[in-house]
Amino acid sequence: xxxxxxxxxxxxxxxxxxxxxxxxxxxxxxxxxxxxxxxxxxxxxxxxxxxxxxxxxxxxxxxxxxxxxxxxxxxxxxxxxxxxxxxxxxxxxxxxxxxxxxxxxxx
Numbered sequence: 001x002x003x004x005x006x007x008x009x010x011x012x013x014x015x016x017x018x019x020x021x022x023x024x025x026x027x028x029x030x031x032x033x034x035x036x037x038x039x040x041x042x043x044x045x046x047x048x049x050x051x052x053x054x055x056x057x058x059x060x061x062x063x064x065x066x067x068x069x070x071x072x073x074x075x076x077x078x079x080x081x082x083x084x085x086x087x088x089x090x091x092x093x094x095x096x097x098x099x100x101x102x103x104x105x106x107x
Contacts, residue, residue, distance in 0.1 A: 031100045034082055044097060044104045046073060050083055052092030059091075 038044045046063045060070035074091045077083035082094045097104065 027100075030082065030095060031102070033080055034095075034097070034100055035102060037077065037080055037082065038097075038102075039106070041105050043073060044102070044106070046070060047077065047083070047093055048097050048104060050074070050077075050091040050093045051096075052086045052090050054090065056089070056091060 034047075038047050042063050042065065046059055046065070049059045049062060056070055056074065057067050060067045063070075074083060077091075077093075078085065083091050084094065086092050
């Protein structure tokens, strides 16, 4: 391994460690934001379906809302930082509800 490769391996390990700490520190606020933003079971189901693989029109149809309504929801989620756009204009959630231990239903 040349010195440059060794430096890159060290930087990569440092960045991975920083990412672990950042996730741990941010998780309570992310969970709170997701819970407060997804006020209905329909919104939670739509959010959970946003895994970056399905088209927005398919998700809207699956949860029984218009494409325009779904677009408004995803715009808000992107503005809050809990979702982002991937290739082909598909939406991906920042983290799944199951990873946050949030149920699909509203209690």
